[in-house]
Amino acid sequence: MGTGKDTVKTKRNLSTMLRSQLPKDFGTSHCTRFLKRPRELDVQVEKVISELFNKRFSIVNNGQFTIPKPEYMFMEKPWKTEALQQLKEELNETKSRLNDYNLLEWHRHTGQRNQAGDVHWKLRMHIDPEFLTQAWCKFYENVSSFPLVPEQAIADRKFTSVHLCEAPGAFVTSLNHWLKSNQPAVEWDWIATTLNPYYEGNPLSRMITDDRFILHTLDHWCFGADNTGNLMDINNLDNLVEMTKSKDKIMLVTADGSIDCLDTPGEQETVVSHLHYCETVAAIHILQKGGSFLLKIFTIFEHTSVCLTYLLCCLFDRVFINKPVTSKEGNSEVYMICLGFKGPEYAAPYLNILRKHYTFKSDMAMFRRNDIPDTIIKQIFECGKFFMDHQCKVISNNISSFNSSVNDTKPDFTLRHIRRAVALHFLQEYNLRKLDSEEEEIVGKTKLARTNCMNFDAKKQYFSYNERLKRKDLEPKSRLMAFAEDLHFTEVPISSRWIQRPETLGVLSIRMGKPFRKIQSSKYCAGEILKVLNATFEIAETLQLQLRLPTEKSVQEFCEKPNNEYSKNILHFQYTNTENGINDLVAKIREKVLKLPKGESLVLIGYCLLTQFYVGLLYVISHNFEYLEFMIDPKLGCVIILKSNLAMDNVLEKLKEISLATETAKDNGNTVLSVLPVTELCGAALYPYLMQINHWLVKYCIDYVAEMVKDNMDN
Incomplete structure (x- = not known):
């Protein structure tokens, strides 16, 4: 398994750091047992941090993967890989144990058990970003850990990015914070798409209703030819491509889209597969040679994900799959990081066949099973198992702690120590600093705070799966x-x-x-x-x-x-x-x-x-x-x-x-x-x-x- 060490900064001495930064309220009356064995606790914390900050997998290419000829694409019926299906069954069996839990109570419990749970308030306290959300944190991790902003763009001091399925806009504000902190000389422009929050025909279950940032940056948003913002319509894709022509060359595309799968939790990958296809095809249309692509995915058990992964491995020099620290440990969310796009000329022969199945999903698999090398199937299996094992372990531990929490009301001081150490390490690892003033922000915290946004979260659920x-x-x-x-x-x-x-x-x-x-x-x-x-x-x-x-x-x-x-x-x-x-x-x-x-x-x-x-x-x-x-x-x-x-x-x-x-x-x-x-x-x-x-x-x-x-x- 590759680890992408070339993209990660040198680790600091955690033991020294943690001893100097013990929480002030860790007094002898509450945690004497920890103070008696600080080294034992430090070793435990170092292990947790090492695991949390290294949930990543590198797919080794060596330049040997090639895309089959267009006439051989979408020719074979959907196929399955038995080993990957076994992983899917194992994961779904673990997830099914949650069916009777009240979601509000479960989310409260897992939030308390989240080892990265203190990162958000630590950022709010010390960094105070413009638009702090979990998405802000996840993108900052990705852009700090991998060269998503290509070296060529930094050298040119001009950089344009496109952000697909971007609402409410946290990736944009996170990228702005990173650029202002690390590359202030770079002149940056951006475009974003999302389901239009002002188009009343869009279902609430598919939208983010927080439009505070969008309202003040409407000139940067593309809602397509029909004003719905639906990226999965070929006319809206063409409208986006046309809009990018007036910009400098696009060197980064991010895609953070998803679809509500609360009522079909076992088929999340299938439900979102065509959205991921459309996001990828959109990126291929607008990226320039050497550009980067960040795609949120979930599991990779079905032929749709296997084919998409292979396509990206053929189109980009390097592909990583990363689980950010601030991504909830118990879910399947991971980010595919694709670096070094081979260019529009390389992708051009395949655009027509990819566009043919854009608005309406094909009934066939993108590639025939025999056209995908066994070497990449093996790597995809190892990758799927790596992330599945982590997820199943977290879910099982959370179930055990949830069931025992009724009789055990004592605070978990080890967990508190870990949470604070993880938050501190996050700030230091990614070299976060507070911006000098709101003038460096895109809209500004003060202006955002005064914006009318009274819509509740349409995705909030108070009932268990079975209750629904x-x-x-x-x-x-x-x-x-x-x-x-x-x-x-x-x-x-x-x-x-x-x-x-x-x-x-x-x-x-x-x-x-x-x-x-x-x-x-x-x-x-x-x-x-x-x-x-x-x-x-x-x-x-x-x-x-x-x-x-x-x-x-x-x-x-x-x-x-x-x-x-x-x-x-x-x-x-x-x-x-x-x-x-x-x-x-x-x-x-x-x-x-x-x-x-x-x-x-x-x-x-x-x-x-x-x-x-x-x-x-x-x-x-x-x-x-x-x-x-x-x-x-x-x-x-x-x-x-x-x-x-x-x-x-x-x-x-x-x-x-x-x-x-x-x-x-x-x-x-x-x-x-x-x-x-x-x-x-x-x-x-x-x-x-x-x-x-x-x-x-x-x-x-x-x-x-x-x-x-x-x-x-x-x-």
């Missing part, structure tokens, strides 16, 4: 009750809120893209709450309930209220989780506003507040009125009152522009996604209140559907 399966099998009424219980914390917004006419309306920023039916994500609703809304409407559809929300009767009662000054100018819509008919909506609102006498008011009932388009359109319309009021009504939901028409010509012109844009988009098979910059909408003082309204409206919808289900069951 049981929830799916609940009958509709029980599922609705469970949803209502999940949202018990939802607060009722202020019953009425007036907003004075906004400042002068600027230039429209109309953005078009791929149409979508269901609103699967929203900047104006927390992820977990929106998922509940979608599940509620799915139940209603399954039961064939005819939803009218709010009801005609409720609207009629509102109109017939005594002394209701708004009854004659009401536009009535329906709350739904689908995004359709925006052309009719725009035409309807524009016609009403054009005919509305000056000084009169307009009322919107059932108006959607979940998408950028709807919120942006409302923002534009509100400039035509003196006041805007949001009124909470238990029967109608949110009643929006636009008070006192000002008949502003510039606003009417903008409504016309929006109307024409919706027609143009429809003719081209697209839709209008937004009419104002997301930075303007999310920076408005109204933003937190809109979030609160939407959260309450979800509860309002659940209660309504639950009542319909109850009535149907009673009848």
Whole structure:
């Protein structure tokens, strides 16, 4: 097994370091037994650190691997290697022992047992990076341990990188920190892609919802031809390639993508295989000779991973697989580090066949089994076993400690000592230093901290794997009750809120893209709450309930209220989780506003507040009125009152522009996604209140559907 020693700095004398840096609270009252045998403890710590910082494998090439001719690719049915399948079965058997554990409790326990668990707070305390996350730490390890920034780029003092599946942006900020600390003379530019967090048709389960960094660096992000940000679409790949042509030569591509595998934990590798294929093909398209490629993968047991590994070994001079210290020990995540790209000319003969299977995955294996040398199959087996053994050992130890923790409440002082020693070694090994000022950062910590980002983590799970399966099998009424219980914390917004006419309306920023039916994500609703809304409407559809929300009767009662000054100018819509008919909506609102006498008011009932388009359109319309009021009504939901028409010509012109844009988009098979910059909408003082309204409206919808289900069951 290779170790990549040529890329790693000389180790320090750990014993000396640890003796001089013992934690201050290691007093005699708590750990006398450790002080009696410090050398024994130091030896244990040295062993742990040596293992943690050397989880890497080098695939030896010696220049003998060659890619089969394109006509022989994707010709053979999927094949399996028995030895690798045995490793997969062994790993899945170990992982299956976790099926009944509550995930929140398990993650809390493994977090406490994580030997690198103190690295994050140590970095926060002493280094205070711009955007510190686990991804920040993992990339800093990789770029410090391997020459991901090629020597040629450093010599040229010009460097451009592309970061695929990059949200929320920690690889970018980590690379900036490394360059400022180690190569400050290098002029650096970057491009990033990710599933667009502002495209409401993207599922929450596939996205990172933290957009604080993205919001301030939008000019660097490529969301593709259709604005979805879906890298697995060939048109979006071509859009990215076109964008890179305006940049200096690309010498580093990183790919940190993954797909939610919580419900299929035993098939993680298969689920993510095509994403890894697309990331690799994208890198081949844009890298220049001598460039580097960093690819996050998981296990390498299936033909898809074996073929991809072989392809990369043929395209690059050196390939390593590394498990960073700050990557959770119990998961399968590793990083494939590919150095010395052989160049576009070398890869050119294979691009057409690789592109053919880009958007739609092939049913065939990339290479025939006999075209892959046994020498690399043997190395892949050794690599797979190396990382599997580490993972199984950690999982088994965590299970044992979890089961014994009920009766053992004493602090594990050895573990505390190890965690602190690992954190200290991390800072010293990678020569970390604090940047001189926020001017060296990309956005700046202060600015990021002030950015509105109220979306919860859509991937957070509070139930075990088996509990989630049981929830799916609940009958509709029980599922609705469970949803209502999940949202018990939802607060009722202020019953009425007036907003004075906004400042002068600027230039429209109309953005078009791929149409979508269901609103699967929203900047104006927390992820977990929106998922509940979608599940509620799915139940209603399954039961064939005819939803009218709010009801005609409720609207009629509102109109017939005594002394209701708004009854004659009401536009009535329906709350739904689908995004359709925006052309009719725009035409309807524009016609009403054009005919509305000056000084009169307009009322919107059932108006959607979940998408950028709807919120942006409302923002534009509100400039035509003196006041805007949001009124909470238990029967109608949110009643929006636009008070006192000002008949502003510039606003009417903008409504016309929006109307024409919706027609143009429809003719081209697209839709209008937004009419104002997301930075303007999310920076408005109204933003937190809109979030609160939407959260309450979800509860309002659940209660309504639950009542319909109850009535149907009673009848």
